[in-house]
Amino acid sequence: MIRNRRTMRRIENMLVILAIIFLCLEGWWLLNRAHRNGVTVTSLLPFQQHKRPNIDVPIEIAKKMQRSKELQWLERTIDLDQAQILDYLQGTPVILNETDAFGFRKKFDVVSTWNRVHRYAQQQEFTGYRYEYTLEVEIEDRKETFTQLRANFLWMTRRIRANTIAYLLLHDNRNLQQKLVSSKNQQKLQQELQSVVAKFSDLYYWYKDRSKTIRVMHDRFLNVTGTDKESGIVMSGGANQFRSLVLTIRALREIMKCTLPIEVHYAGDSDLPMHLVEELKKLPGVDIVDLKQSMPYEMRVIRGWSVKPFAILNSSFRKVIFIDADVLFFQDPAVILTKSPIFRQYGQLFFSDRSLDRGNGTYTEWFNEINPYRTQYASGLRFANALSWHEMESGVVALDKGNVRILHALYYACKMNAKDIRDETYTRVWGDKETFWLSFELLRVPYVFVPTYSGAIGYKDGAKVCGNNYHVDETFKPFWWNSGIMMTKNATKSNDMYMRFEYAAYDSDRDTLKWEWEHNGTPFCVEPLYPEREVIALDKQQKDIGAAYIRLDKEIKALYPEPKDEDNEL
Template sequence: MGNSKQAQIFVNALSIAAGLILVGTWLWLDAPLKSRLGASHQSDSSIAGADFLHESAIARLENQLQNARALFDLNATSTPSLFDTHDIDLVQIQFLDFLNGEFLDARPSLFGGSLSNSSESNFNALSHWNAIISDAPSQTLSSNSTMNYVQVGRVARTLIIAHRILYDTSDTLQKLLSNVSTKSNNSDAKVDMKQSLTRIIDTATDALFPWIPPTFTSIRSMQTSLDDSVGIVITGGNHHAHLMMHLISTLREEFNCTLPVELFYAGPDDLNAAHLKQFNQMTNVTTKDLHQYFPQETKRWQKFSAKPFAILASSFRTVLFMDADVLFFRDPREILENDVFRRNGLYYFKDRYYHDSAFQEGSFWFREINPYMSRYGRTLSYMHLRRTDAHGTVHQMDSGFIPLDKSRTGVLLSLLLACKMNSADERDEVLYKKSYGDKEAFWFSSEILRVPYEFNPYFGGTLGRKDRVQSFFSWRGIVCSSTLLQANEKGEPFWWNGGGILVDRFKPYDGEFVDFDAVGIDPVGQGTWWVWRHPMICMNTSWMNVRWLSRRHKQMLRRFEGIYRRKILAGNIE
């Protein structure tokens, strides 16, 4: 008995000491953290505010120490469910935040947030898991409920939780599995637990993604089939052939980027034999008919909806997805060394901060189906549209260039959910009625599944020609074009889409090229207006956000023009 008391005293003393150390560390890190968050997300955070940074550090640390002790105390007993109303959505969100490490982090979790409030200080991993596992059998999707995204979200979160516990190999997950197994009422303990998780995964996969077979037998087989390859994925057809050939040629010649390319199209009507022959003559380019992958679904896709399915079907582990009409000012491989990408395995770019009366319902709908937004999600401008706004911003993401590492469970599951949102029934009846095309589905899915994601800090800008007259009389910067320009995290021009260097991308052989002279970079969003002057759109912003195009960039554009003349107009494709 004496030894037991001494041991308990030692554990308590150790916990107190750890708590004091963590409090000191928090106080030391708190101010720099606030400044870092404010700097890296200044544009959206200025809209949303950052009230979460002012929570009690001591209460949060006490909560997290309690959670950590409960997790690793294998002799502890499971507490009763803490949710009388059985709010399974909140239970799942808290458990995912727990798996993402929020309970061990003394600093506020940017992508979580559900475990740091004092009202949730009684979080218990085992109790939450029991609630999740008990609710799983009731999570079915009938033909009438596949578009009920509240239920879809629950099934998807159950799937990612089960998949991570069964297959991810971190010490935390293995100890949790051991803890859960020892408390199981089943006689076979750990073996039975793995069988239960396998059944949950199989049932949820079949409900959400019935089109995976026969291309893959399971999500796990999809994941384990990936090697260490990095490659470029492009989607397009006959109308985009000249743009895709030019894109690939500029990457090869300007940046010496020899990454393999997989070009996905939708059958012979989408890309004819002549164009197929041209692409297959290009070095390290492979053409793939998307109809041969996930045929139950991909034979029904249209236009934008091909993107997530092509990324999923690609043989590459790390995919650099590119729209057919993008071009780059910088080597796209730079994104692979970006701290955000290395941390999360994906990187998202913002669309224009565009005021429009269309698609406003999308913001309200997403808040309804996903009521427990992460801290990061709450800072995004898209989530702060109000019904009283006459013209709020309705575009959050631009999907012209998306890097993803599919070997990461969270990235792969969020990609699968984005595919579901772009499936024929779901996109026509839900997503495309509430948003413009495929693009929002990517970050919607990451947010629903609590998969860490971050946007580039700059909003979409433009590459075009400066309207000198209007700019002079309005004391503003006005740049007009049909392009959407993206800056890198330093505010330097990175890539753009909208037709490359052509005046009219639908007239590939008239040899008429745009004479770009200015760029508009948008670091804030608010204070920028977009005005249509068909076929162009003009960026009206602070004069400080408009720059004359540099000599280096003008010279690059001249080289791009030369490549187009040699490769496309002269037909010298290789």
């Protein structure tokens, strides 16, 4: 009898333990489900609503503390959540990188992911993406400490992604709203999305006319389709690039027979004096645009290469081919718009730079920090694998601003080059170059580079080809080069320092360093890994084009001779 009672007690104890385990598992399941569906833990505990409020904490402060806690909770997954929503909106395969407690990959749930992304966007302020940076400088045998505000790219990207997602749902993917909320909440969602876009659009402060929103600009670019403003060439430059501008523009017209309209953008009189503006206006089919008129605040303190993305954005063309002042062509650049498979499919065309300067890989560490869920395409880039600090050559960039996702990426590229951010940007990358593809990558806008790396055009030195920065098109035909018509950027103006149009080589290998740096009047040299296919002798037509460039350059130098005061060089 006693034994039976003991047995019964053991059974009862085991049942109690099993009940406790069951309740714990059920609680874990509820919390996990809440996390996936974007429900706060406090909302699962209704009894907390009846707690006596803490009268020592003002209601507004209490609400702010609660928002701060929820924001911290949302930030744990916000990078993956935003990446998944952007992929979903784009129609590309959604990245799946989360696993459950048992190691199984979680299925993407658009509604629960969207709820978290939307609550983050509502609670986050457009400010607050800076951190204090302390700089120690030696001045006359003493150390001075300065504190600066620098931008945290991860924090900033989250805000810009929030703006992009809200904009796309509001204007470009409106049908998806019905899937995210019930019909009775449609109007409320519209108002919330409008509020998010209005808030984060303050990140883009450049235009004097505040009515120039992304929506207005996008409509403007769509409306020029079928007009003479649908496509055009955009350039930027100041007094120091004046003769290069004249050479490139005249070469496009006289040698390449290019008929596309051209806009030259500059940053006010201090950048390009009026007498030089008047000279450029004499060139056929060229409009001169003073960016300071539309972006006075930004253009007051602009730096040379910083102007480029702003010029592309501000240009009147929908489809833009941006060309550096020192870029020259073997083909009419208009072929990008008519024959490029990449541009036709993606609405953009990027060219790769030389494989140079691997450094210590800190740029790759930074890239992984600001982009924890990089795209599959980015995973193959040199920059992402510590193989080259220089990924992109921005001497030629083609963009279709009628594609709203590309337009958002362009706005982000402008932000990276804006005066409140660029000090941080230029400590991470060399100038504007990388900001184009980085903005596409961080907003998960599809992009593709021409499938070769930069090479050299000039002459052979043993197995090496030495000369200026050379690029082929998508079919490996000679297309363009930069650094002008002289053998080196710092060459004297004597005739023997002109380029030699004899050989050209491109690079198709990602992993091997094969470059020699420019030194003592000798240009950059590359030793191709596969010379049988990567090195060509220029044919007669290409040599004739080179000779025509040299003749034109001599003519321009005679028209605009070097000033005596080197500090006021044209």
